[in-house]
Amino acid sequence: METEVRVPSGAPAVPKFSVYVDENDVVPGALRLVGRLRPHWDIQQVKTKLFTDGITNKLVGCYVGNSMEDVVLVRVYGNKTELFVDRDNELNSFQVLHANGCAPELYCTFQNGLCYAFMHGIALSPQHVREPALFRLIATELARIHSIHAHNGCIPKSNLWVKMHKYMALVSSEFTPEAKNTRIQKEVPPLQTLEREMAWMKPYLSELNSPTVLCHNDLLCKNIIYNEKEGWVKFIDYEYSSYNYQAFDIGNHFNEFAGVSEVDYSLYPDQSLQMQWLRIYLEACKQFTKKAGEVTDNEVHTLYVQVNKFSLV
Incomplete structure (x- = not known):
């Protein structure tokens, strides 16, 4: 069995540059990378735009002119993110998703980040x-990703x-009581409580027979880009x-309806919306996997039950 995403043999290699970009001053390093990726650009004319300045990564776009038709995105990994992010698996996933039309082109990696193409559109709310x-577009795109065979013959x-x-x-080893955020202490149950809940969920949810598929696993609204002009959505x-349970990826997305910074669970999708969403998703899955037959009410209901149980994770 495999838990890691595998890039198909024969896939083009991604260039690796021995460049380190200072996360506190990203522009100089970004311009060094752009000089290699776009040698025909006049570095003096390159403009930059900071897209994110968060704790997990910093993202700056580099381009020339005013149209932003060709934008090189330079993403710098955040401090200590290697503790909880498998960068090799991320790179493999990026390549597999791009090969299947679900991700932008990956230009290169560097010592503490990667560069890739910009997708025009708006981040959703x-x-x-x-x-x-x-x-409808989101459900169809997620079905497209879940239908990708990226395990080179192994059982994922x-x-x-x-x-x-x-x-x-990591919670128990990396955070001292003094370092813990007061808000987290107030709003989140103690670690021991969470561990008991997880111990209960693991055997219960594992027996629901949700298929294991290639998942995004972080489908919050801002990770969904909508291009209104061309009528598509893509995930970033x-x-x-x-690889993860199909129902987890969908349940996680439904949780994100409630927001991130200011969470309002009254916004969690009701049964009617979910049933519509899940039917569209299942119809798209059958289309992508070339399976015959109509989606039945029982299939929709079964997935509905699985999704709402996995949303607990």
């Missing part, structure tokens, strides 16, 4: 993902519980992509 026209195995145990271990940020 919790209000957007409730709109039928948009959630979910790494959900391995990851969860790793995160639990593959740091957590891996």
Whole structure:
């Protein structure tokens, strides 16, 4: 069995540059990389735009002119993110998703990050993902990813519980009581409580027979890009992509309807919206896997039950 995503043999190699980009001053390093990737550009004319300045990574776009038709995105890994992100698996996932039309072109990697193409569109919000026209596109795109065969003949195995145990271990080893955020202490149950819940969920959810597929695993609204002009959505940020239970990926996305910084679980999709979403998803899965037959009410209901149980994780 396999838990790691495998790039098909014969896939083009991704260039690796021995360049380190200072996360506190990303522009000089980004320009060094652009000089290699776009040698015909006049470095003096290159403009930069900071897209994110978060704790997990920093993302800057480099381009010339005013149209932003060709933008090189330079993403710098955040400090200590290697503790919980498997960078090799992320790179493999990126390549596999691009080969199947689900991700932009990956230009290169460097010592503490990677460079890739920019996708034009807007990052969605919790209000957007409730709109039928948009959630139809999202459900279809997720079905496309879940239908990708990227295991080179091996039987894929979910790494959900391995990851969860790793995160639990990091909480207990990397954070002292003094370092813990007051808000987290107030709003999140103690670690021992979470560990008991996980111990209960693991055997229960593992027996639901949710298929193991290639998952995004972080489908929050801002990771969904919508291009209104061309009528598509694509997903970005593959740091957590891996083999996982189908129902987890969908349940995680439904949780994201409630927001991130200011969570409102009244926004969690109701049964009617979920049933529509899941039927669209299952129809797309059958289309991508070339399976005959109509999607039945029983198939939709079964997935509905699995998704809402896995959303607990």
